[in-house]
Amino acid sequence: MGVKEKRARYKEEFRRDILGAAREFFIHEGYEKFSMRRLAEKIDYSPTTIYLYFKNKDDLLFAICEEFFGHFSAQLNRIRTVLPRDPVETLRQALLYLMNFGLENPNQYKLIFFTKSVYGTREELVERGSMARNTYFAFKEMVQECINSGKLREVDVEVMVDTLVIASHGLIAKTIYGAAVPKDRSGIVALTLVDALLIGYRK
Amino acid sequence: MGVKEKRARYKEEFRRDILGAAREFFIHEGYEKFSMRRLAEKIDYSPTTIYLYFKNKDDLLFAICEEFFGHFSAQLNRIRTVLPRDPVETLRQALLYLMNFGLENPNQYKLIFFTKSVYGTREELVERGSMARNTYFAFKEMVQECINSGKLREVDVEVMVDTLVIASHGLIAKTIYGAAVPKDRSGIVALTLVDALLIGYRK
DNA sequence: CTCTAATATTAACAGCGTTAAGTAAAACAA
DNA sequence: TTGTTTTACTTAACGCTGTTAATATTAGAG
Incomplete structure (x- = not known):
């Protein structure tokens, strides 16, 4: 995915996208395997990006x-x-x-x-x-x-x-x-x- | 404690010592705070020493x-x-x-x-x-x-x-x-x- | 005194959550 | 259109974690 497409999104929508990916990830692989870095990899963004939409892991x-x-x-x-x-x-x-x-x-x-x-x-x-x-x-x-x-x-x-x-x-x-x-x-x-x-x- | 005193111990005895320190540490500070490195610090040995007496953390x-x-x-x-x-x-x-x-x-x-x-x-x-x-x-x-x-x-x-x-x-x-x-x-x-x-x- | 075996250490790897600083693009103002 | 500000994102880094490989130190045997 190019940088351009990544950008043109509304804040709320993107938050839901992250949440969706996180839910999928968490449900299927469980607490132990879940990590912010791996989630970031799955959604193809850097780990820090997630922190713009969620305060922290908890x-x-x-x-x-x-x-x-x-x-x-x-x-x-x-x-x-x-x-x-x-x-x-x-x-x-x-x-x-x-x-x-x-x-x-x-x-x-x-x-x-x-x-x-x-x-x-x-x-x-x-x-x-x-x-x-x-x-x-x-x-x-x-x-x-x-x-x-x-x-x-x-x-x-x-x-x-x-x-x-x-x-x-x-x-x-x-x-x-x-x-x-x-x-x-x-x-x-x-x-x-x-x-x-x-x-x-x-x- | 100097290096010399550290050495003159029997394997079993030392194992029990580590276990004792670990128990104390774990009971009082709980699972979250317990770590191999912190335990090592408490018993005044390097983290790797513990691995000579216990296979791993679990x-x-x-x-x-x-x-x-x-x-x-x-x-x-x-x-x-x-x-x-x-x-x-x-x-x-x-x-x-x-x-x-x-x-x-x-x-x-x-x-x-x-x-x-x-x-x-x-x-x-x-x-x-x-x-x-x-x-x-x-x-x-x-x-x-x-x-x-x-x-x-x-x-x-x-x-x-x-x-x-x-x-x-x-x-x-x-x-x-x-x-x-x-x-x-x-x-x-x-x-x-x-x-x-x-x-x-x-x- | 030397050699070996036991014991402990340092350095490193790969991972983690999280923050600070920097960059590039978009939006806006003139 | 140009210049500036705001937004969205990334890179680099900090300080942790468990664990392993390689290395150093020491005790005891011959």
Whole structure:
């Protein structure tokens, strides 16, 4: 690509292009292989150019995570509106979807939940207005509804949400870092885990 | 320290010294700050010297993990012999101990369970005769006893073990990577999580 | 005292994220 | 059209990283 064509672009468009290339790269090759220099090579620009559109590596990775959290959040709301009858079943489906999302996007899940640098502290998260915050509240509401409807025990809501999210975190961590578990086995484990928990919380 | 004193040491002894310094360094400053070059500086040797006693960085970190897994494994056996009456209570205590161990040694737990390079695949783990394998079998036996005694449902043993270990993984992941959660809160969450699971599996 | 084997070091390679300084082209002003 | 400013990008560099090859130093054996 010549210099001329490289130039005639709008800032926003180019930012999206970089993000797209980064997403592709990151999803397919994972956190370990991802580097700014290699990304630069892929998009055929010098490494420093990326810094004109993203503050730093974390900023770029954050953008990738937010994209996917956006998709997740949207789907989560769909689940909540489609299955409004039984709050426990809604919560169950939401949890299974979270797990499935993690199993299908392990690199993003890893980045979002198993990395400190990208998402920082809870305060920074709130300040940045991250999507992650939205989904947390969504789960909190779902749990609250289950308790209000009298179907689950009156355990502290935040503690209960934590335990449920923790179950998902653990599953993904084990799948990512543990031995190469066949995906259908993860599915069975996910089901068993969620059901055991929800039975355990049943009134 | 002069060059002379540096020399007059037995290989094994020096290896243990390096390991000790590495453990200290790693525990207190964590994975991110740990580097071979900084460790070398701390023990007042050149970076390459470490490579005469450890194959590479992962090999050194693996040794640190095995140390701590050794302690954990020993304590786990103590729990099993001290509380042999009620298999479910034994399992419960073992799980809580695993979680507590993780909360108190987050850096090692992270290294062991949330890192691919150090512990590798399950096959490599078995080949290396890792302590991790022992503790897995210990949990499997405990779960089997609970089922045999008729106190827990007849869920597939390996699936059940996975879900229980997963719960621990998730808790530690959330504590390590999530917002700075006060430790006593993690304790409550751990209790709630374990009890909900065991109730859920109750016959 | 010399030779060998063990032990430790220096120098180097290839990679990383990131910043400062420099260049070339486009946009704008006169 | 000419001159100037702004924008977009690159090159060079800093200070890190893990690791290897080649080299120096030393201890102990003969």
